[in-house]
Amino acid sequence: xxxxxxxxxxxxxxxxxxxxxxxxxxxxxxxxxxxxxxxxxxxxxxxxxxxxxxxxxxxxxxxxxxxxxxxxxxxxxxxxxxxxxxxxxxxxxxxxxxxxxxxxxxxxxxxxxxxxxxxxxxxxxxxxxxxxxxxxxxxxxxxxxxxxxxxxxxxxxxxxxxxxxxxxxxxxxxxxxxxxxxxxxxxxxxxxxxxxxxxxxxxxxxxxxxxxxxxxxxxxxxxxxxxxxxxxxxxxxxxxxxxxxxxxxxxxxxxxxxxxxxxxxxxxxxxxxxxxxxxxxxxxxxxxxxxxxxxxxxxxxxxxxxxxxxxxxxxxxxx
Ligand code: PBG
Numbered sequence: 001x002x003x004x005x006x007x008x009x010x011x012x013x014x015x016x017x018x019x020x021x022x023x024x025x026x027x028x029x030x031x032x033x034x035x036x037x038x039x040x041x042x043x044x045x046x047x048x049x050x051x052x053x054x055x056x057x058x059x060x061x062x063x064x065x066x067x068x069x070x071x072x073x074x075x076x077x078x079x080x081x082x083x084x085x086x087x088x089x090x091x092x093x094x095x096x097x098x099x100x101x102x103x104x105x106x107x108x109x110x111x112x113x114x115x116x117x118x119x120x121x122x123x124x125x126x127x128x129x130x131x132x133x134x135x136x137x138x139x140x141x142x143x144x145x146x147x148x149x150x151x152x153x154x155x156x157x158x159x160x161x162x163x164x165x166x167x168x169x170x171x172x173x174x175x176x177x178x179x180x181x182x183x184x185x186x187x188x189x190x191x192x193x194x195x196x197x198x199x200x201x202x203x204x205x206x207x208x209x210x211x212x213x214x215x216x217x218x219x220x221x222x223x224x225x226x227x228x229x230x231x232x233x234x235x236x237x238x239x240x241x242x243x244x245x246x247x248x249x250x251x252x253x254x255x256x257x258x259x260x261x262x263x264x265x266x267x268x269x270x271x272x273x274x275x276x277x278x279x280x281x282x283x284x285x286x287x288x289x290x291x292x293x294x295x296x297x298x299x300x301x302x303x304x305x306x307x308x309x310x311x312x313x314x315x316x317x318x319x
Pocket of ligand 1: 106196197199200268
């Protein structure tokens, strides 16, 4: 009783954002390294959103799974009205569901090379040793894609590629197209992490060569996040993200105290997978450790938490 009476970190459905992988395939496809997570056809994604919204979960972030044949060097399929993210946004809006829809805005799910932006000399066969992201061209297509996602019904666009200048470019493009009310959640503080491994299976966005260290942060640097954060805030980010969450609780805490916009912690795929793996072996109690972990992210200072545990947390928190 006393423990409950003096507890002062709270977790509820309104803190949670649930990631969904939407596919143009026709079948629900389980993601092996993320038990309980599936690639969902549009209709199934809709059913999931409706079911969870009825239980009080109101925030969803969409990632697109793109068939290989639709991928190209510039990720143009992201703008296609048949792309599953765009279809799902339209379906949610036309049904009038009272939910907040975030659209991940990155090209790694759409490019044939798997990088988060357009590369220099895309006409030449990409060679592992000479790739480099063409920042300015990427900004241009990020702006265009944000406008398309907003047009299909995204309430928030979430650029996750750590491309320099992305927030300003997207804000400019959205405003010019009359989408002033669409917010930007920037993945401002994103570390180059091996904990993203299972996500790359789920999103089928693994790189064909190279790595993301050129545009994601090095975890051995203490203060680099300040520059990224200041840049994004100055360009108009409405919310900022720290990712991963569990291994970066110190950063969440510092980001929270150094800005006034909402801070989002992303409890990423590898962090989810490791709790599941230990739980399956009987080495850890899944429910207890998932709750403890999510509370820790909240306690560190996250206002919102993106987590694959969201549906289970709904049940566990109401038990
Ligand atoms: C792509 C993106 C990644 C994640 C979210 N958006 C992977 C990456 O940067 O390689 C990872 C999420 C997770 O691991 O759950 N820009």
